[in-house]
Amino acid sequence: MTNLTTNSPTEELQRLDAAHHMHPFTCGSELTEKGARVITRAEGCWLTDSEGNRILDAMAGLWCVNIGYGRKELAEAAARQMEELPYYNTFFQTTHVPGLNLAAKLAEMAPGDLNHVFFAGSGSEANDTNLRMVRTYWAAKGQPDRNVIIGRWNGYHGSTLGAMSLGGMTGMHAQGGVVQGIEHIPQPNWWAEGGDMSPEEFGLARAQELEKKILEIGADKVAAFIAEPVQGAGGVIVAPDTYWAEIQRIVDQYGILLIADEVICGFGRTGNWFGIETLGIRPHIMTIAKGLSSGYQPIGGSIVCDEVAEVIGSVEFNHGYTYSGHPVAAAVALENLRIMEEEGIVDTVRDETAPYLKDRFESLADHPLVGEVKIVGMMGSLALTPDAANRAPFKADAGTAGFICRERCFANNLIMRHVGDRMVISPPLVISKEEIDTLIERARKSLDEAHEILKEKGLMEAGSRT
Numbered sequence: 051m052t053n054l055t056t057n058s059p060t061e062e063l064q065r066l067d068a069a070h071h072m073h074p075f076t077c078g079s080e081l082t083e084k085g086a087r088v089i090t091r092a093e094g095c096w097l098t099d100s101e102g103n104r105i106l107d108a109m110a111g112l113w114c115v116n117i118g119y120g121r122k123e124l125a126e127a128a129a130r131q132m133e134e135l136p137y138y139n140t141f142f143q144t145t146h147v148p149g150l151n152l153a154a155k156l157a158e159m160a161p162g163d164l165n166h167v168f169f170a171g172s173g174s175e176a177n178d179t180n181l182r183m184v185r186t187y188w189a190a191k192g193q194p195d196r197n198v199i200i201g202r203w204n205g206y207h208g209s210t211l212g213a214m215s216l217g218g219m220t221g222m223h224a225q226g227g228v229v230q231g232i233e234h235i236p237q238p239n240w241w242a243e244g245g246d247m248s249p250e251e252f253g254l255a256r257a258q259e260l261e262k263k264i265l266e267i268g269a270d271k272v273a274a275f276i277a278e279p280v281q282g283a284g285g286v287i288v289a290p291d292t293y294w295a296e297i298q299r300i301v302d303q304y305g306i307l308l309i310a311d312e313v314i315c316g317f318g319r320t321g322n323w324f325g326i327e328t329l330g331i332r333p334h335i336m337t338i339a340k341g342l343s344s345g346y347q348p349i350g351g352s353i354v355c356d357e358v359a360e361v362i363g364s365v366e367f368n369h370g371y372t373y374s375g376h377p378v379a380a381a382v383a384l385e386n387l388r389i390m391e392e393e394g395i396v397d398t399v400r401d402e403t404a405p406y407l408k409d410r411f412e413s414l415a416d417h418p419l420v421g422e423v424k425i426v427g428m429m430g431s432l433a434l435t436p437d438a439a440n441r442a443p444f445k446a447d448a449g450t451a452g453f454i455c456r457e458r459c460f461a462n463n464l465i466m467r468h469v470g471d472r473m474v475i476s477p478p479l480v481i482s483k484e485e486i487d488t489l490i491e492r493a494r495k496s497l498d499e500a501h502e503i504l505k506e507k508g509l510m511e512a513g514s515r516t
């Protein structure tokens with residue numbers, strides 16, 4: 051067989067892709083019809099496709115390329131590590147230098163007594179670790195019945211069986227079943243679910259759903275609560291200001307473990323190193339991945355507090371992955387963190403570019419298709435609506451308008467995702483003010499075009515709010 055190259059004709063690449071390559075979260079037959087867009091190169095915030103188009107990546111890949119594309123230092127760190135020690139494991143009383151250095155570095159960076167790291171190959175794997183770790187923790191403390199974990203509807207914690215069960219994506223639950231002993235409470239999405247409450251009242255009410263659920267299950271049966279500081283894949287849902295303090299009160303009062311899934315929020319995304327700093331949360335465990343290596347290598351992990359680590363350390367935890375703390379991935383993550391620190395990337399986000407992006411992004415609120423605009427640091431969302439004053443959803447199936455808008459963005463060489471009828475952004479943290487201007491211009495143009503299409507197709511009719 052002949053291998054194709056990035057210089058092969060696009061149709062050939064698409065044909066071979068369609069014949070053999072199964073894509074995640076994709077309807078294969080639809081994609082075969084359309085042909086996948088082939089991304090060939092990337093630099094900074096810009097992708098290049100096989101047709102030579104330059105595309106502004108306002109999603110940082112999948113929320114992960116925090117440092118931007120094309121950093122040679124990361125490639126060199128990988129090459130050096132591959133030559134010195136391409137692989138070794140940390141299972142049977144061995145360790146290696148990149149793994150121990152990265153664990154120590156993360157312990158130094160993470161707030162409070164989050165001082166211990168269990169590595170995984172991805173965010174999903176790390177959350178599977180968390181599921182087993184919190185149950186093992188309570189069993190080791192003589193409370194094996196304390197094994198129920200509470201997550202949130204429309205939360206996202208990954209796609210492996212355990213992580214998917216912790217998440218609250220019903221479309222995922224419906225395919226292949228879920229792990230038992232996991233319960234969900236509703237999300238703090240005021241725009242869609244807040245009814246006639248003020249955001250503040252609603253934030254409190256949604257936090258108190260956790261207390262209700264704990265009492266319903268029995269406080270002595272609940273092991274942990276897991277949540278993203280800001281829901282990412284669920285549509286960049288930012289909880290009302292009253293939410294997190296009340297959640298913290300409840301987990302403290304009932305003595306349950308709090309797992310903050312920082313896979314998106316971590317490593318500068320919210321304008322601080324971790325989302326828990328931005329939102330004032332004190333978890334026992336943090337899930338990390340994505341921005342940890344800026345996506346240059348697959349790596350994730352759980353950063354665990356002293357007490358949980360001590361209890362887990364008192365038993366043999368029969369768990370681990372062949373690639374836990376992979377030395378090449380760890381070396382790349384260390385280099386990524388070194389550059390982010392030395393170049394003050396998170397400071398620049400907090401002090402300069404995120405405030406600028408917020409200002410520009412919020413200027414889209416006057417668009418006739420836009421309702422709520424939410425943004426924290428470098429993650430933001432726009433709720434599309436046919437009737438902003440009433441916070442109305444579209445009468446058409448959820449996601450119809452969002453999909454049309456995303457298609458217009460794609461056509462205008464802007465990567466912006468849709469989650470239902472919310473448009474979301476999460477650009478590389480190194481995006482410049484000039485690139486932010488380009489992002490907003492292209493977004494507005496795409497919104498205009500989507501609006502025209504929706505009107506033409508008679509899709510601007512409002513449905514009723516739930």
Ligand SMILES: *Cc1c(COP(=O)(O)O)cnc(C)c1O
Pocket residue numbers: 171172173174175177206207208209278282283311312313314339340350
């Ligand atoms: C992406 C994501 C995960 C899953 O990470 P993978 O590396 O895709 O397995 C988990 N939690 C959150 C919050 C995520 O956004």
